[in-house]
Amino acid sequence: MSKSLSGSNPKNQLSGWASTLINIFFVIYSALCILPLLLILSVSFSDEQSVMTHGYRFMPENFNLAAYRFLMKDISQIVHSYGISLTVTVIGTILSVIIIALYAYPISRNNFPQAKYFTFFVFLTMLISGGLVPWYLVYVQMLELKDTLWALIMPLIMSAFWVLIMRTFFKETVPEAVLESAKIDGAGELRIFIRIVLPLSLPVLATVALFQTLTYWNDWFLSLMFITDNHNISVQYFLYKMMVNIQYLSSNPNAMAEITRAGGMINFPSETVRMAMVVVGVGPIVFAYPFFQKYFIRGLTVGSVKG
Numbered sequence: 001m002s003k004s005l006s007g008s009n010p011k012n013q014l015s016g017w018a019s020t021l022i023n024i025f026f027v028i029y030s031a032l033c034i035l036p037l038l039l040i041l042s043v044s045f046s047d048e049q050s051v052m053t054h055g056y057r058f059m060p061e062n063f064n065l066a067a068y069r070f071l072m073k074d075i076s077q078i079v080h081s082y083g084i085s086l087t088v089t090v091i092g093t094i095l096s097v098i099i100i101a102l103y104a105y106p107i108s109r110n111n112f113p114q115a116k117y118f119t120f121f122v123f124l125t126m127l128i129s130g131g132l133v134p135w136y137l138v139y140v141q142m143l144e145l146k147d148t149l150w151a152l153i154m155p156l157i158m159s160a161f162w163v164l165i166m167r168t169f170f171k172e173t174v175p176e177a178v179l180e181s182a183k184i185d186g187a188g189e190l191r192i193f194i195r196i197v198l199p200l201s202l203p204v205l206a207t208v209a210l211f212q213t214l215t216y217w218n219d220w221f222l223s224l225m226f227i228t229d230n231h232n233i234s235v236q237y238f239l240y241k242m243m244v245n246i247q248y249l250s251s252n253p254n255a256m257a258e259i260t261r262a263g264g265m266i267n268f269p270s271e272t273v274r275m276a277m278v279v280v281g282v283g284p285i286v287f288a289y290p291f292f293q294k295y296f297i298r299g300l301t302v303g304s305v306k307g
Helices: 002-007 016-044 048-054 066-072 075-108 115-127 132-142 150-156 160-173 176-184 189-200 202-218 221-226 235-250 253-261 270-299
Strands: none
Touching: 016 270, 048 270, 066 075, 066 270, 075 115, 075 150, 075 160, 075 189, 075 202, 075 235, 115 160, 132 150, 132 221, 150 202, 150 221, 160 202, 176 189, 189 202, 202 270, 221 235, 235 270
């Protein structure tokens, strides 16, 4: 009997060729994700003239730091904008996860009479929008958040999509019997939520936190809409403004001639500096992702298997 068991394959085990094909697919997919980043990094360290002559290459033909030296001319503003982005990202992500969890938990409970109503209400916001002008007036005139850090936090703090995802996780993964047992022992709803539900929901909490972190870090539109000076702009918006200026100078020979006449840079690093901006802007997220990876992979399977 032991021989037959050892010789038989489990039902869910893949055959050798299928496993090889899957591995090849993910190797190719991973390469397609990594190679563009390597190309961007290589071009950012290349000489502007060689890039314009020979195009983009994975190995710099002439190693050059002109693009980064150009960015360092505004190092004080970049550092300040980095601080703004980090502050907004950390505070916004924490508040966002808390508020989404507090909304998703009640509508996941079967004994909450208005669960269907509040679920439909949050789902409706995914289909209907009030428009850009009312959205702007609410934050500027009603809440008076213009030129404040809260203007970069509040508009992104709630996500209907992640409310529904977290509701599904609470409903299908957290055992109802455990919650009923805790209630019989005298625990209140808040204590059940903090001591039982949240520890069992780390995968979905980390998944939501990761995507909200990406949303806050990559946002530049809110700085464009609500910030009128350079003091509170995010690093993404600062790099966006710099890129627009570079595009204008690159397409305007007269402006470039004036800069050169005034003692500016003769070889303006227009292409390489764009790639250097990408490296500067994407850096923290690349280092942050590995800390979420374990929970992120588990969180992707939310609702896919019902035990």
